[in-house]
Amino acid sequence: MSIEPPVNSEQFERGSELQAQDQPVIQNNIPPDSGAVSRLNRLEKFWQMLGRIYRTQAILTTTLLLALMLIFTILFPTKFPTAFNLEHLIIDYSGIVILSAGLTFAMTSGEFDLSIGGVLVFTGVMSVKIMGLVGGNTWFTILVGFIVSLGVGGLVGVFNGWCIVKARIPSIIVTLGTSAVSLGLAYIVSGGRDLSEIPPLLSDTLGFGKLFDIVPYTVLAAVLVVTIGAITLNLTRFGRHCAAVGSNIEAARRAGINVNWVVIRIYIISGSVSGLAGYLSLARFSSTTLAGHAQDSLTALLGVVLGGTSLFGGSGTVLGTAIGVFIPGVLSNGLIMAGIIPYWQYVIVGLVLIVVVYADLLRRRNRGS
């Protein structure tokens, strides 16, 4: 519809500079002096810009990450900044980067997914079992394993999503439950011991292969997941709906968005990327590494929150997450070099998580008032 421009332009709120010259803007107690108004507007714009930077916590996180790297470079100039160390650091954390990319979607929509670590292990076990049944050391075998990993992860996601939207169980409880269930099933199916009957073709290619002899496939997979995830969350309608659901679920519903379907899709994504991470872990370690992922969900959660995704939903950044994950990564790497018992990393990760969430809470409270 087209509407004639208003004859008498009182503004809803602050007037634009032009209109502010025509009439005093009483609400703001600004004298009808156009110079002062435009100066104030410029100041306000500057504050808005600062606010936006502040909100993109990714910048803060990047600074923190670089600072940590600088410290360890100074402390261990011959050990930390080597190509070998950094390459292994990145490879080691590729799996968590992938997990946390999925988790970013869930958290942007205001939900949690603590099942990702358990799903990683469970999908790996299922994949090995099925590959064993198929037999052989062919591309077909490992393709079946790939599909099983993603499929099983996706199914757990469907179950998570269903419990959350239909049974209305809080996601933190549902996914804590499925985390235990999938880990338990992993132990049951594997008979309680690590399976290592992985087709050598898988570990030779995806596990240790490098694209053009430079980029390890594991890292390439993580880069792909992060890129696709960032594009989806930022630039597509689905990503917009994830944020809307996390920001004000009732508003999303009233705008006609099928909120339940959005949430279920998020958990399918989160579950199947966990499956992908499980598959990559198999390829790399030629083992199901049953006990190796107890902290993965927590580390991923820390990465997501450090990266600037709000714990309360509404806004999220996959790129920020990918950076955030490397803070605990670099930290534990450095701690090991410093000869500190590596278990301290759990203590630190846990404490940092609490502090970061507290900061997020403070920010929420401030802007709420």
Next chain:
Amino acid sequence: MSTPLLEAVGLVKHYGHIEALRGADFTVYPGEIVALLGDNGAGKSSLIKAICGVIQPDSGQIRFEGKQVNMSSPLVARKLGIETVFQDLALAPDLDPAGNIFLGQEILYGGILGKLGFLNKREMHRRTEEAFARLGVGIQDSKATVVNMSGGQRQGIAVARSMIWASKIILMDEPTAALGVVQSRRVSDLIRRVKAEGIAIVLVSHNLPFVFEIADRIEVMRLGKRVGRFQVSEASADEVLDVMTGLKVQNEQEALL
């Protein structure tokens, strides 16, 4: 008078033990401004939500342009050209104004990008800024999130959103409740201009002088039912208040229609 544009007949809605609507009727004629009055808890918001498909009544009918429609979701109402400014505004605070205005009906790119669901953010911002300029909504930074905006600005976004999309009816649930004098006047200007476009407006408001200034007709609700109907030109505020509070009962003959 012409045939009704929208008619709600005998709507019933329970929330647990609470009966928010007890056989509520409501009528909107084309292009009119009709005020929906009633005490707190009378069921005004529930009626509005039933009409725009946000809640589904337990029984009763809604007819639009003479045909019965099943308002099973907000999308149904939107497709019919019915938009709503909710009492709580229903904005997503983490999105920017354009994100809110186009929420649920985003503009996508054409071609393959559009099929993949890529948002045409530039076009949505352009149209939002255009609408704000046209409607006089004073928001300088259309890319800032709504969370830091004032009550008046939020109201402006919600009203602008309804005006951009509506083609038949805008339902406004207390649109001036959060506003000061100047901003309220701004809303009434907007309402008049929308009416000039031939769009009907349903206005829930507690502000009787405002209603008498702007509305063509008044319908009164009490305890989940319609209890009175008035032509503004032939009614007095006292009469309306008496019916609202239940001091006086209006019978069908008295209803001036």
